Amino acid sequence: xxxxxxxxxxxxxxxxxxxxxxxxxxxxxxxxxxxxxxxxxxxxxxxxxxxxxxxxxxxxxxxxxxxxxxxxxxxxxxxxxxxxxxxxxxxxxxxxxxxxxxxxxxxxxxx
Numbered sequence: 001x002x003x004x005x006x007x008x009x010x011x012x013x014x015x016x017x018x019x020x021x022x023x024x025x026x027x028x029x030x031x032x033x034x035x036x037x038x039x040x041x042x043x044x045x046x047x048x049x050x051x052x053x054x055x056x057x058x059x060x061x062x063x064x065x066x067x068x069x070x071x072x073x074x075x076x077x078x079x080x081x082x083x084x085x086x087x088x089x090x091x092x093x094x095x096x097x098x099x100x101x102x103x104x105x106x107x108x109x110x111x
Contacts, residue, residue, distance in 0.1 A: 006046075014027060014028050044083065048080060051078065054105070055102065063098045063102075064095050064099055064102070067088060076089075
């Protein structure tokens with residue numbers, strides 16, 4: 001039900017271009033929501049929460065590691081502002097390849 005609601009939200013977006021005050025042909029969005037759509041922040045938070053869960057699980061399995069252990073939280077630290085995400089982790093090529101695989105998995109889960 002939840003996935004169907006999100007899919008419907010993403011598939012029903014439309015707009016049209018006004019030319020001299022006359023609306024043109026309706027444009028149907030095939031993917032995503034319009035910039036400034038009131039649902040955009042909610043969808044971003046849902047996706048960000050999924051990313052947080054994936055990184056927390058990888059940290060718990062010792063697949064990735066923070067450069068400095070934190071005593072204030074058990075979550076893997078992610079810095080987010082607007083639509084930018086910064087992941088700071090231990091400098092290790094093996095862990096970087098693991099992060100790349102995690103991010104690819106995250107990206108395909110949102111399709």
